[in-house]
Amino acid sequence: MAVQRHIRHIKTVQMTAHSPIHQSGPVLEPGNWQEYDPFLLLMEDIFQRGAFDVHPHRGIETVTYVISGELEHFDSKAGHGTLGPGDVQWMTAGRGVVHKEDPAPGSTVHSLQLWINLPSAHKMTEPRYQNLRAKDMPVRKEEGATIRVFSGSSKGVKAPTKNIVPVTMVEMTVEPGVTVAQDLPGHYNGFLYILEGSGTFGADRTEGKAGQVLLLSRHDRGEETELSVTANEKLRLLLYAGEPVNEPVVAYGPFVMNTPEQIREAIRDYQEGRFGQ
Numbered sequence: 001m002a003v004q005r006h007i008r009h010i011k012t013v014q015m016t017a018h019s020p021i022h023q024s025g026p027v028l029e030p031g032n033w034q035e036y037d038p039f040l041l042l043m044e045d046i047f048q049r050g051a052f053d054v055h056p057h058r059g060i061e062t063v064t065y066v067i068s069g070e071l072e073h074f075d076s077k078a079g080h081g082t083l084g085p086g087d088v089q090w091m092t093a094g095r096g097v098v099h100k101e102d103p104a105p106g107s108t109v110h111s112l113q114l115w116i117n118l119p120s121a122h123k124m125t126e127p128r129y130q131n132l133r134a135k136d137m138p139v140r141k142e143e144g145a146t147i148r149v150f151s152g153s154s155k156g157v158k159a160p161t162k163n164i165v166p167v168t169m170v171e172m173t174v175e176p177g178v179t180v181a182q183d184l185p186g187h188y189n190g191f192l193y194i195l196e197g198s199g200t201f202g203a204d205r206t207e208g209k210a211g212q213v214l215l216l217s218r219h220d221r222g223e224e225t226e227l228s229v230t231a232n233e234k235l236r237l238l239l240y241a242g243e244p245v246n247e248p249v250v251a252y253g254p255f256v257m258n259t260p261e262q263i264r265e266a267i268r269d270y271q272e273g274r275f276g277q
Contacts, residue, residue: 002183002226004203009215013044013193022051027112027193027213030251035215037189037244038165040115040256042213048108054100056275057093058266059123059256061116063169064089064101065150065238067195069109075099075129076275086134086171088150090161094118094125096266096275112193112238117245120258122164130161134171144178147171152241154182167242174199174231182239186223190216190241197235202227216241 015025027042040060045051054074064071064083071083076098083089091097103109118125132150140147140157147154151161152168159169168188174180174197184190191213192201198209208214219225229235248258255266269275 002181002224003186003219005184005219005225005227006202006204006217007206007208007214008217010206010208011213013211013213015044015046019051021048022046028114028191033117033249036191037246038117038167038242039189039191039240040117040249040251042112042114042193042240044110044112046108046110047103049103049105051103052101054098055254056096056098056270057091057254058096058270058275059118059262060093061118061164062089062091062093063114063116064091065112065114065171067110067112069111070104070107071109071111072102072104073099074102081129081131083131084134086148088132088134088169090130090132090151092118092125092128092164094122094127096269097127098270098275114240115256116165116167116242117247117249117256118164119245120247123257123262125164128162132159132161142178142180144175145180146173147180147182165242165245167240170239172229172235172237172239174229174235176231176233179228179230181226181228184216184225184227184241185221185243186219186225187221187243188241189218189244190227190239192216192227192229192237192239195236195238197231197233199229199231199233199235201229205230
């Protein structure tokens, strides 16, 4: 019998305008490394072409989910691609990539970008990209609910996505009055973010609505756990959970390593053109 997860914390995301073409809000704010491990931060962005310039990453994976709009991507390794609504790009920065994300001309993109920590043994891994198109991902169908599996699994429906740190990422669309459950290994640390609608969540039937992030209770390795989700209004959400890395985090802008010396090395390598730019 699975242990029922409960909600340990709820936060409403506040969006801030940075310029006429960019506003953002932290779903998971940086700095709470142990609280969110293996996740480092999650930003919600609404932006137009030109909001972001070319920039590097090292020591992390970035997982970008497009809520709406058309997002173009250029980088030092894989060239150019476009993501549409409901698509995900899973980028393993590893030893270093230089890239730029830009809305297609005339498009306003609403997106979520998650940063996943890489363990020390994989910080300098070879970079890779996985473009996870919504239409190609496995789907778990229940009466009144659709669960699209971008990574990990949901009640036996598994995604082919390659992970370094084991991560479950699912998108749930649930009709009013319907209840579904997501199974998770006990030691996975996780949260959900509500994109549309409202519902009740977990063992205590905690209420949540669009624009809120709900952190899940933490459990022990070896326990099988489950999170129940009931829609009040039609509900669309993303659930993320992963195995904690449990290592020291030293972050400087787009570089996340284990020691200050590794950060200095990352800056040197970038400045000297060793990121393939």
